[in-house]
Amino acid sequence: xxxxxxxxxxxxxxxxxxxxxxxxxxxxxxxxxxxxxxxxxxxxxxxxxxxxxxxxxxxxxxxxxxxxxxxxxxxxxxxxxxxxxxxxxxxxxxxxxxxxxxxxxxxxxxxxxxxxxxxxxxxxxxxxxxxxxxxxxxxxxxxxxxxxxxxxxxxxxxxxxxxxxxxxxxxxxxxxxxxxxxxxxxxxxxxxxxxxxxxxxxxxxxxxxxxxxxxxxxxxxxxxxxxxxxxxxxxxxxxxxxxxxxxxxxxxxxxxxxxxxxxxxxxxxxxxxxxxxxxxxxxxxxxxxxxxxxxxxxxxxxxxxxxxxxxxxxxxxxxxxxxxxxxxxxxxxxxxxxxxxxxxxxxxxxxxxxxxxxxxxxxxxxxxxxxxxxxxxxxxxxxxxxxxxxxxxxxxxxxxxxxxxxxxxxxxxxxxxxxxxxxxxxxxxxxxxxxxxxxxxxxxxxxxxxxxxxxxxxxxxxxxxxxxxxxxxxxxxxxxxxxxxxxxxxxxxxxxxxxxxxxxxxxxxxxxxxxxxxxxxxxxxxxxxxxxxxxxxxxxxxxxxxxxxxxxxxxxxxxxxxxxxxxxxxxxxxxxxxxxxxxxxxxxxxxxxxxx
DNA sequence: TTAGGGTTAG
Numbered sequence: 001x002x003x004x005x006x007x008x009x010x011x012x013x014x015x016x017x018x019x020x021x022x023x024x025x026x027x028x029x030x031x032x033x034x035x036x037x038x039x040x041x042x043x044x045x046x047x048x049x050x051x052x053x054x055x056x057x058x059x060x061x062x063x064x065x066x067x068x069x070x071x072x073x074x075x076x077x078x079x080x081x082x083x084x085x086x087x088x089x090x091x092x093x094x095x096x097x098x099x100x101x102x103x104x105x106x107x108x109x110x111x112x113x114x115x116x117x118x119x120x121x122x123x124x125x126x127x128x129x130x131x132x133x134x135x136x137x138x139x140x141x142x143x144x145x146x147x148x149x150x151x152x153x154x155x156x157x158x159x160x161x162x163x164x165x166x167x168x169x170x171x172x173x174x175x176x177x178x179x180x181x182x183x184x185x186x187x188x189x190x191x192x193x194x195x196x197x198x199x200x201x202x203x204x205x206x207x208x209x210x211x212x213x214x215x216x217x218x219x220x221x222x223x224x225x226x227x228x229x230x231x232x233x234x235x236x237x238x239x240x241x242x243x244x245x246x247x248x249x250x251x252x253x254x255x256x257x258x259x260x261x262x263x264x265x266x267x268x269x270x271x272x273x274x275x276x277x278x279x280x281x282x283x284x285x286x287x288x289x290x291x292x293x294x295x296x297x298x299x300x301x302x303x304x305x306x307x308x309x310x311x312x313x314x315x316x317x318x319x320x321x322x323x324x325x326x327x328x329x330x331x332x333x334x335x336x337x338x339x340x341x342x343x344x345x346x347x348x349x350x351x352x353x354x355x356x357x358x359x360x361x362x363x364x365x366x367x368x369x370x371x372x373x374x375x376x377x378x379x380x381x382x383x384x385x386x387x388x389x390x391x392x393x394x395x396x397x398x399x400x401x402x403x404x405x406x407x408x409x410x411x412x413x414x415x416x417x418x419x420x421x422x423x424x425x426x427x428x429x430x431x432x433x434x435x436x437x438x439x440x441x442x443x444x445x446x447x448x449x450x451x452x453x454x455x456x457x458x459x460x461x462x463x464x465x466x467x468x469x470x471x472x473x474x475x476x477x478x479x480x481x482x483x484x485x486x487x488x489x490x491x492x493x494x495x496x497x498x499x500x501x502x503x504x505x506x507x508x509x510x511x512x513x514x515x516x517x518x519x520x521x522x523x524x525x526x527x528x529x530x531x532x533x534x535x536x537x538x539x540x541x542x543x544x545x546x547x548x549x550x551x552x553x554x555x556x557x558x559x560x561x562x563x564x565x566x567x568x569x570x571x572x573x574x575x576x577x578x579x580x581x582x583x584x585x586x587x588x589x590x591x592x593x594x595x596x
Numbered sequence: 597t598t599a600g601g602g603t604t605a606g
């Protein structure tokens with residue numbers, strides 16, 4: 001900064017402001033502030049607002065509030081900026097208080113203020129107050145205001161009311177880039193990937209403006225959720241063309257997308273192109289490596305991260321635990337759990353305990369697993385509790401411990417999961433009761449599900465061919481693409497693999513979910529969805545290429561066996577993503593080494 | 597001058 005205090009006059013201020021807006025340190029903001037004060041020029045509200053926002057850009061809410069107090073006549077921008085600053089500082093309740101204080105101080109809120117206040121409500125998960133603000137916006141005639149409406153869309157989206165968000169979106173006469181981006185991100189974050197892709201396509205067709213990095217991040221995320229590798233790759237190409245690849249968040253999202261689509265090699269390529277990876281791409285790479293069973297690589301990355309003095313967050317630690325879990329590094333994992341607070345100042349949360357419970361359970365140390373779950377239970381309400389006790393159910397079932405499963409079922413019954421996970425809790429409970437022989441209780445649960453209209457997601461698998469996703473459901477042959485060829489191929493293969501390899505038939509299920517294993521003609525009708533997808537994949541992909549299959553549930557042990565045998569029989573490589581992790585089948589073996 | 601984005605166990 002070259003402007004001297006002595007020479008500073010009103011005419012220099014815009015230049016000074018421009019200077020500090022591009023500066024990279026809080027110190028230069030403070031220096032500019034004191035120069036302006038010395039020159040006696042800080043009286044202007046507009047100048048003060050610029051400074052205020054510079055302080056906020058560096059996260060200094062204390063300096064910002066001090067400056068705000070010194071402004072003789074703070075205007076609506078001053079108030080709104082301060083509100084936004086408090087939200088960023090993790091204190092959204094203060095933002096709501098400021099909104100109330102504005103009229104008392106003679107300043108009326110505008111649409112940006114409402115937008116910020118609504119954002120505060122989203123952070124506070126205070127839908128009631130959000131609705132009140134919605135009503136106020138309507139009564140003030142701001143209904144068609146794009147800024148206020150976009151904030152409302154975001155609030156409804158964050159509270160999982162996607163329909164309300166979409167109704168507002170559809171009712172708007174004018175939409176800007178924020179509006180489109182917000183609606184697309186709501187779809188993407190609520191596991192509505194197809195809707196996100198459709199809306200993005202509509203936006204592109206309008207040819208109004210180029211998509212920004214926010215939109216790309218949502219779209220990459222949608223591809224990850226759907227396991228759409230082809231669409232993910234073409235989105236990556238667009239990201240590259242428009243120069244967004246360097247963005248940390250986008251890089252992290254791309255690493256995650258490739259991993260979730262079964263191409264960990266592509267994740268590693270994206271990661272290797274980053275000169276000095278920061279927390280976000282590093283965490284994404286660690287989590288992705290763990291998901292693919294590359295435990296040693298995940299731990300190596302973590303060490304490199306610490307060497308570079310990059311501080312991990314709770315997700316990074318979870319990735320590390322997950323890596324230990326899938327590689328059987330039980331003691332290393334437990335060490336991380338016990339020392340994460342001392343070493344990194346991160347308190348273990350329910351998700352960390354759940355991972356450790358799962359790890360202990362699979363290693364056969366069931367009593368320790370249950371003990372840990374009991375200790376963690378206080379912090380695991382709602383969905384967290386569902387995860388925790390479902391892990392205990394799985395561990396108990398694996399070891400045939402009825403007492404453990406019964407306790408977990410009772411704990412599940414006490415939970416109040418969010419609406420979206422009610423089905424999961426019911427299914428976990430009903431499975432647990434079935435396992436311990438309390439069929440009456442299991443039936444009661446199923447009846448309660450029916451009475452409340454809770455639907456269990458049907459098991460399905462899908463395969464992407466040339467940008468189109470082909471979906472397969474167990475027992476729904478009428479919906480199966482290339483059905484005749486698929487059936488014919490399965491028949492032929494069944495003859496080949498036969499009982500010699502320990503496979504009685506294709507894994508299948510009847511309405512009540514019981515396995516038969518006879519593999520007769522009737523069984524073909526209920527064959528598991530990944531088996532149909534496997535046959536379709538063999539028919540649709542050229543020899544030599546990997547066949548990637550996505551599944552919305554966990555793979556059963558029988559299907560796992562089938563994939564191993566078939567990979568050797570037909571000489572093809574299969575990558576199957578189930579709810580839990582990836583399985584790479586090649587030459588008769590699986591990357592998980594049958595430990596998952 | 598004021599608005600949003602990524603990674604999370606089953």
